[in-house]
Amino acid sequence: MNSDALLENGRVLRVRTCPNTRELGGYTTPHGPTRRHRFLRSGSTSGIIASDLDLLRAWGVDHTLDLRSLGESPLVTCRMAHQDWIKWLNVPLFDYDLSAPSMPPVRPTDNYLVTGYLHMLTSHAAICRIFNFFAEANRTECILFHCAAGIDRTGVLAMLLLGLVDVERWQIIADYGYSFGDIPEVNALAQGKQIDSARVSSMLTIRLDTIATVYDTVIHEHGSVREFLSSCGISSATLDAVSEHLLEA
Numbered sequence: 001m002n003s004d005a006l007l008e009n010g011r012v013l014r015v016r017t018c019p020n021t022r023e024l025g026g027y028t029t030p031h032g033p034t035r036r037h038r039f040l041r042s043g044s045t046s047g048i049i050a051s052d053l054d055l056l057r058a059w060g061v062d063h064t065l066d067l068r069s070l071g072e073s074p075l076v077t078c079r080m081a082h083q084d085w086i087k088w089l090n091v092p093l094f095d096y097d098l099s100a101p102s103m104p105p106v107r108p109t110d111n112y113l114v115t116g117y118l119h120m121l122t123s124h125a126a127i128c129r130i131f132n133f134f135a136e137a138n139r140t141e142c143i144l145f146h147c148a149a150g151i152d153r154t155g156v157l158a159m160l161l162l163g164l165v166d167v168e169r170w171q172i173i174a175d176y177g178y179s180f181g182d183i184p185e186v187n188a189l190a191q192g193k194q195i196d197s198a199r200v201s202s203m204l205t206i207r208l209d210t211i212a213t214v215y216d217t218v219i220h221e222h223g224s225v226r227e228f229l230s231s232c233g234i235s236s237a238t239l240d241a242v243s244e245h246l247l248e249a
Contacts, residue, residue: 006055009183013059015052019043020150020179024158024246027167027175032248034165037142039246041158043150044068046077057085060142065133066090067145067153080144091129094120098152113152113207117214120156124232130157131234135241151179159215163225165243169215176211180204 006014007023015021020043025036037060045064048056064080069092075081081088098116121127130145137143147153155176162172174183174190181189181204188195189208222228229239 018048040144042146063087063143065145067093067147093153099149113210127232135238
């Protein structure tokens, strides 16, 4: 497969009927770059059509983790759950979709996103199940993880995966921010560079501040993402297996 033909800006996978599908490969770490075709993040797969399912299968996807709550009927609405070539698991990471249209709008004075994300991180049993599922994948297999919009629950999990292998802080923040802005703009903001403020939406800056606050809280409280995951009860062997799966050989 010609990976470059399917990726925009080296990051966004063109899957028309599965929103916000992005690669976690290609990030810089002290241990070498993260590997493509190992982890994909996305929004809901409920509306995905057959040709896009074929695309994901060709990309290597054969494991799917659905992070939605039971109230969102994941077994019924996740089309990946009904493919005989997929190993599917649902692990609810939060009670509801923080980005659903019915939720209150995000304002500069609100902190419910930070509160919600930190609450997700108290779900130690769920996080253990998730990383055990990841660790079971073979080296050549690709795991797609998603929630409803591919933003909140998916974003927190992506932060943990990238943090586990010591991706730079700004890249972790940027990976989350790509859901809200263009890649060059997000990269500049995540690195603290000055850009034309008239072009930057308040939603993007609020969101970047949100994930930065959550990530910094984890580091302040635990020293590293790996130590946080260890505190959830995840074994060193499991963390090593997930790290090796994400990193280049």
